[in-house]
Amino acid sequence: MVVLANPVLDQISLIKSPDSGDNLPSIPTIDLSSPNSPEAIVRACKEFGFFKITNHPVSMDLVEKLEAEAVKFFALPLLDKEKLGPSSPFGYGSKKIGMNGDVGWLEYLLLAVGSEPFSESSLAFLRDPSSSSFRSALVEYVLSMRKLVCQVLELMADGLQLKQRDTISKLLQGSECDEIFRLNHYPPCPLLQGFNCGLTGFGEHTDPQIVSVLRSNGTSGLQIALKDGRWVSVPSDREAFFINVGDSLQVLTNGRFRSVKHRVIANSLKSRVSMIYFGGPPVAQRIAPLPQLMEEGEQSLYKDFTWGEYKRAAYKSRLGDYRLGPFEL
Ligand SMILES: C=C1C[C@]23C[C@@]1(O)CC[C@H]2[C@@]12CC[C@H](O)[C@@](C)(C(=O)O1)[C@H]2[C@@H]3C(=O)O
Numbered sequence: 094m095v096v097l098a099n100p101v102l103d104q105i106s107l108i109k110s111p112d113s114g115d116n117l118p119s120i121p122t123i124d125l126s127s128p129n130s131p132e133a134i135v136r137a138c139k140e141f142g143f144f145k146i147t148n149h150p151v152s153m154d155l156v157e158k159l160e161a162e163a164v165k166f167f168a169l170p171l172l173d174k175e176k177l178g179p180s181s182p183f184g185y186g187s188k189k190i191g192m193n194g195d196v197g198w199l200e201y202l203l204l205a206v207g208s209e210p211f212s213e214s215s216l217a218f219l220r221d222p223s224s225s226s227f228r229s230a231l232v233e234y235v236l237s238m239r240k241l242v243c244q245v246l247e248l249m250a251d252g253l254q255l256k257q258r259d260t261i262s263k264l265l266q267g268s269e270c271d272e273i274f275r276l277n278h279y280p281p282c283p284l285l286q287g288f289n290c291g292l293t294g295f296g297e298h299t300d301p302q303i304v305s306v307l308r309s310n311g312t313s314g315l316q317i318a319l320k321d322g323r324w325v326s327v328p329s330d331r332e333a334f335f336i337n338v339g340d341s342l343q344v345l346t347n348g349r350f351r352s353v354k355h356r357v358i359a360n361s362l363k364s365r366v367s368m369i370y371f372g373g374p375p376v377a378q379r380i381a382p383l384p385q386l387m388e389e390g391e392q393s394l395y396k397d398f399t400w401g402e403y404k405r406a407a408y409k410s411r412l413g414d415y416r417l418g419p420f421e422l
């Protein structure tokens with residue numbers, strides 16, 4: 094990793110372009126309407142911790158409506174966006190990620206969802222009548238993410254041969270769930286043209302929650318790490334959703350599924366806009382291997398903890414830290 098001697102790019106690090114795609118596996122794609130999807134989901138979660146879903150029921154009009162609102166929001170003058178206050182962690186943020194010194198080439202809006210999505214938002218602008226179309230798109234989108242996650246987690250339970258289809262999905266239902274929604278905007282960085290490297294948009298990390306559902310515009314940049322440490326670029330697909338296995342799902346499956354390390358490299362010419370729904374359980378929920386999955390004599394790989402305890406520890410960590418480490422036995 095190198096740092097460009099340019100004040101605009103301050104401390105954001107550069108990442109050497111990964112080797113060519115030869116011999117790299119392609120991203121698993123799950124057709125939600127296929128009868129084989131349960132087994133395919135389980136295979137993808139074990140091998141990659143990541144998969145793309147197609148043939149989903151989410152309306153593309155809704156997705157595009159929210160994308161247009163996000164683009165409109167990010168096009169506001171910086172001073173107007175900064176008036177929303179520093180993200181701590183919720184609100185508008187630029188370059189700073191989290192509260193422990195991480196930086197990236199992006200700006201974002203990070204929102205706590207709440208049981209009536211965004212109704213108790215601490216962000217005054219979302220309650221303002223002038224934001225009503227943005228807010229209604231956000232509400233509708235999050236409701237459709239809840240349904241999609243439920244469908245995917247039920248198929249996952251089928252694939253794991255769990256008797257009750259809602260064993261995992263029920264952890265993300267109910268008013269106490271800890272859902273987060275994030276809009277990220279990675280502006281183009283023309284200074285990088287001609288270099289054989291990319292600027293870190295969002296540094297490598299795993300998501301702490303159970304699952305995250307990501308959708309982006311047509312600009313690529315997302316990469317995932319394979320088990321052997323090689324990085325693979327994820328081709329963008331405006332019509333698809335991408336599911337990340339989070340740390341909590343790794344624990345629920347006693348390490349059968351892996352939480353996927355991922356990062357975003359900023360593009361030199363095109364801006365990337367992504368929207369991500371993070372599904373976390375209620376703070377009091379115990380995160381421990383599902384007894385139905387454990388084989389005879391199998392021991393938990395992890396200490397006992399609640400989502401609230403894990404989240405508190407996660408938010409004290411740096412982005413790239415191995416957050417599950419202190420919770421392993
Ligand atoms: C550096 C950090 C940003 C983050 C909180 C943390 O301390 C470590 C986890 C980060 C992460 C990654 C996934 C999501 O984008 C996020 C909202 C989350 O729940 O954990 C971010 C946090 C953030 O941006 O505040």
Ligand SMILES: O=C(O)CCC(=O)C(=O)O
Binds near residue numbers: 300309315355357
């Ligand atoms: O913006 C993206 O495409 C991914 C961002 C991400 O991984 C995150 O916000 O946790």
Ligand SMILES: [Fe+2]
Binds near residue numbers: 298355
């Ligand atoms: Fe992430």
